[in-house]
Amino acid sequence: MRKLQSLLALSLLALLAPAALADGSGWERHAAVAEAVGEATPQLGQLRMQMPSVSEDGSAVPLELSIDHPMSADEYIESIRVFATKNPNAEVVDFFLTPQMGRPEVSTRVRVNESQTLYAVAHSSTGEVYVASADIRITVGGCLMASDDDIAEFGQPRVAIPRSPSAGEPGEVRTLVTHPMETGLREGPDGEILPRRLLDTLVVEYEGDTVLTVRMHTAVSENPYMRFFMAPEESGQAVFRWTEEDSGDTVEEQATFNLS
Amino acid sequence: MSDKKNPLATLSRRGLLKGVGAVGALPLLNACGAMGQQGGGDARVVVIGGGFGGATAAKYLKRGNPNLEVTLVEPNEVFYTCPFSNLYLGGLREMNEIAHNYNELREVYGVQVIHQTAQDVDPVNHTVVLGDGTTLIYDKLIMSPGIDFRWNELEGYDEAAPQYAPHAWQAGEQTRLLRRQLEDMDDGGVFVLVAPANPFRCPPGPYERASMVAHYFSQHKPNSKVLILDAKDNFSKQGLFTAGWNEFYGDRIEWVGLSNDGRVTRVDAIRREVETEFGTLHQADVLNVVPPQKAGFIAERAGLTDDSGWVPVNPATFESTQAEDIFVVGDATIAAPMPKSGFSASSQGKVAAAAIVAQVAGETPPPAYFTNTCYSLIAPDYGISVAGIYRTTSDGEVETTSSGLSPSEADASTRALEAQYARGWYEAMAQDAWGTRY
Numbered sequence: 194m195r196k197l198q199s200l201l202a203l204s205l206l207a208l209l210a211p212a213a214l215a216d217g218s219g220w221e222r223h224a225a226v227a228e229a230v231g232e233a234t235p236q237l238g239q240l241r242m243q244m245p246s247v248s249e250d251g252s253a254v255p256l257e258l259s260i261d262h263p264m265s266a267d268e269y270i271e272s273i274r275v276f277a278t279k280n281p282n283a284e285v286v287d288f289f290l291t292p293q294m295g296r297p298e299v300s301t302r303v304r305v306n307e308s309q310t311l312y313a314v315a316h317s318s319t320g321e322v323y324v325a326s327a328d329i330r331i332t333v334g335g336c337l338m339a340s341d342d343d344i345a346e347f348g349q350p351r352v353a354i355p356r357s358p359s360a361g362e363p364g365e366v367r368t369l370v371t372h373p374m375e376t377g378l379r380e381g382p383d384g385e386i387l388p389r390r391l392l393d394t395l396v397v398e399y400e401g402d403t404v405l406t407v408r409m410h411t412a413v414s415e416n417p418y419m420r421f422f423m424a425p426e427e428s429g430q431a432v433f434r435w436t437e438e439d440s441g442d443t444v445e446e447q448a449t450f451n452l453s
Numbered sequence: 454m455s456d457k458k459n460p461l462a463t464l465s466r467r468g469l470l471k472g473v474g475a476v477g478a479l480p481l482l483n484a485c486g487a488m489g490q491q492g493g494g495d496a497r498v499v500v501i502g503g504g505f506g507g508a509t510a511a512k513y514l515k516r517g518n519p520n521l522e523v524t525l526v527e528p529n530e531v532f533y534t535c536p537f538s539n540l541y542l543g544g545l546r547e548m549n550e551i552a553h554n555y556n557e558l559r560e561v562y563g564v565q566v567i568h569q570t571a572q573d574v575d576p577v578n579h580t581v582v583l584g585d586g587t588t589l590i591y592d593k594l595i596m597s598p599g600i601d602f603r604w605n606e607l608e609g610y611d612e613a614a615p616q617y618a619p620h621a622w623q624a625g626e627q628t629r630l631l632r633r634q635l636e637d638m639d640d641g642g643v644f645v646l647v648a649p650a651n652p653f654r655c656p657p658g659p660y661e662r663a664s665m666v667a668h669y670f671s672q673h674k675p676n677s678k679v680l681i682l683d684a685k686d687n688f689s690k691q692g693l694f695t696a697g698w699n700e701f702y703g704d705r706i707e708w709v710g711l712s713n714d715g716r717v718t719r720v721d722a723i724r725r726e727v728e729t730e731f732g733t734l735h736q737a738d739v740l741n742v743v744p745p746q747k748a749g750f751i752a753e754r755a756g757l758t759d760d761s762g763w764v765p766v767n768p769a770t771f772e773s774t775q776a777e778d779i780f781v782v783g784d785a786t787i788a789a790p791m792p793k794s795g796f797s798a799s800s801q802g803k804v805a806a807a808a809i810v811a812q813v814a815g816e817t818p819p820p821a822y823f824t825n826t827c828y829s830l831i832a833p834d835y836g837i838s839v840a841g842i843y844r845t846t847s848d849g850e851v852e853t854t855s856s857g858l859s860p861s862e863a864d865a866s867t868r869a870l871e872a873q874y875a876r877g878w879y880e881a882m883a884q885d886a887w888g889t890r891y
Binding site: 245246247248249250252253330332333345351352353367369371415416418 | 651652685686687711712714730731732759760761787789790850851853
């Protein structure tokens with residue numbers, strides 16, 4: 194009978210284990226996150242941070258952030274910053290948003306070194322602070338083997354905008370550029386540390402106004418991918434500019450919105 | 454995991470189970486020679502799904518305790534395996550060589566086999582409802598439901614699309630259709646294979662398929678090409694595949710990864726046209742879409758899946774974390790780092806069977822170990838493989854204890870030997886699960 198009870202206890206544990214909270218609680222234990230939160234008392238459970246709970250490839254984990262919040266001139270989300278507390282550098286990526294985006298929703302692909310909790314901190318223009326988190330387990334897939342043959346060069350910008358955008362309607366925009374995003378933490382085939390070479394920012398402008406600035410850190414995956422929204426009121430030209438850290442080299446791409 | 458339903462746990466059964474250790478990796482050694490015993494039964498065990506996971510589990514349940522009443526529910530009388538179905542596309546095997554039946558389970562092991570679909574499961578009342586309305590009662594349930602597709606997650610790839618652009622990711626009629634389309638294609642055509650993001654059934658599968666189609670082209674349609682549009686930047690055994698492709702097929706195979714705009718976002722199955730994330734259109738002469746996947750229908754129906762669409766399990770036993778007395782094995786589960794493969798499913802099926810045999814006897818299930826081996830053919834005499842051994846950690850996660858891959862530099866005789874091993878590997882797996890003899 195004792196054995197049966199211990200079996201039962203084990204099964205209860207198994208039932209409880211996956212229920213780890215991922216609503217952003219525990220943020221105050223991590224210095225980088227706490228600093229990003231600042232003095233305000235953050236609201237939990239409103240900012241959504243979506244990642245797979247298990248990933249077999251920690252080098253490019255999809256990450257999506259969104260919140261139900263106005264994006265008007267007097268009340269909008271102005272920043273969302275992401276932290277991976279067990280990565281060598283906690284900072285992952287920072288999005289600086291504007292009302293011209295129309296919808297506070299962004300996605301990218303990030304590097305996650307080991308199983309951990311990631312945090313996101315959003316600030317609104319009115320001083321509200323929102324925190325979210327996501328637990329992720331990284332396993333090295335039993336059938337996976339990365340190939341390191343070709344190192345990406347900086348270039349080949351790609352942009353996809355809505356096929357028939359409407360004035361003031363948030364439309365999905367996707368961007369991709371090839372870049373090695375070399376962290377300066379990794380050994381090359383000869384055992385020497387590969388020199389750090391990172392993109393610093395992606396800046397999106399519409400008719401001269403900045404719509405979105407993305408600041409990238411070491412944890413943004415190779416060939417950075419960004420998905421976000423734009424809601425231009427009038428037809429015009431969008432410029433997408435990636436700038437490399439240190440060298441200051443840039444790559445640019447343009448797209449024309451013909452609004453209906 | 455409660456044992457309230459097995460008052461028959463006896464000391465003698467306890468004695469029998471002593472010394473059973475690494476059950477996932479090794480056959481149960483205490484089969485006692487007694488097979489096919491039916492009757493009162495120690496417990497009623499229903500197994501849903503007669504693929505690698507389910508067929509193996511049913512057999513090992515009876516080997517572990519011949520007094521279990523084991524019922525296997527599988528709609529098909531003949532089961533075609535996904536492993537080696539690519540060889541059929543390459544012209545190296547016929548369908549009857551990847552076909553298996555349930556005669557051994559029925560006649561030798563005394564498993565009751567019912568050819569019906571499982572339509573509903575009531576985890577509270579411990580019942581399974583079949584397509585013909587029959588209700589089965591279980592004390593323990595093992596599900597090996599395989600995969601289902603997320604229709605329309607890839608825009609335009611709905612339930613009607615596979616008749617024009619086959620997935621051939623569940624072997625059988627779809628596999629035949631794809632081969633017919635390849636045979637009907639004019640020389641000089643393009644075979645486009647759309648490969649999904651992780652996780653999905655059989656990680657090396659799309660790349661073996663590309664190899665086998667390229668092999669078929671090299672024999673019959675020398676001016677035709679293979680284009681893989683991939684939603685990933687890395688894939689299983691990538692370096693080995695790439696080297697093999699260079700050696701055998703040169704420009705015949707082109708792979709476009711995620712960072713090169715390889716992710717397909719829209720499919721027009723009738724026109725065999727696909728569009729990628731950044732707006733590139735590709736016209737195929739034969740279009741093969743491996744769509745995004747999730748756990749097989751019945752797992753979702755029983756409420757066993759989580760937000761990911763897959764089934765979380767306790768990896769010590771592969772018991773569902775959502776419902777008592779239900780075990781789920783195979784592709785439907787979240788078992789990473791174990792890949793979604795037939796071999797993994799079979800290994801997990803043995804662990805679940807051993808856990809049930811132990812629980813029914815009032816014993817603690819033995820520690821779980823698992824193995825996986827995946828062979829892929831790049832050409833008829835050129836094989837590559839990956840193997841792994843796994844265990845469950847005290848934190849309740851699956852951990853790789855050791856793993857290996859074919860060497861990146863090897864001579865032709867090594868590759869030829871691996872191709873031969875691949876055939877032995879398949880035949881040994883099929884014999885273990887269904888008793889098929891070659």
